Amino acid sequence: EDQVTQSPEALRLQEGESSSLNCSYTVSGLRGLFWYRQDPGKGPEFLFTLYSAGEEKEKERLKATLTKKESFLHITAPKPEDSATYLCATFAPLSGGSYIPTFGRGTSLIVHP
């Protein structure tokens, strides 16, 4: 069972059409919820870190929010250059008490002009 689940898997928007991406997590004792952007063939690019329920962070057309069970990445008036895969990640426990970074499968966003 995935401990970090992202939805939808893919999203197509028209330029200017705002929407939200979801990341739900089942780990308890959250050690940070991270959002990354990944362009094809490239490494993930850090966007935001959220630590507490109710926390919000913004950068240009993106705003990330966090509740006790999920995080949303809101995209306002997207542009074609926002097209990418958006990944969320947190630290999930291994047996033995250690925690390792765990990524969701991502949401592939395409913004049409």
Add this chain to the structure above:
Amino acid sequence: EPEVTQTPSHQVTQMGQEVILRCVPISNHLYFYWYRQILGQKVEFLVSFYNNEISEKSEIFDDQFSVERPDGSNFTLKIRSTKLEDSAMYFCASSAGQGSEQYFGPGTRLTVT
């Protein structure tokens, strides 16, 4: 702006051969990571490294893999006796603190034939 660099960008090797993937983390970062991403799949954690030793590793990181920081700037991942299923993008990342945001390199595409 400081960035993580990786070499080579693409490595082709024959099954059974050993490969070494190289990374130069951001200079004042203390934590280093290796991930892999099989085509079309999610980013998977392999290992983290701090203070010249492995701090965490996943189930994927078995005896076939090893990491080393041979000098003050490089961080390497060695894969022994490569298999077809080792074909993937391998990303190096670094962070300033434990549990803080990670900065990823551009990746090495490993193709095992």
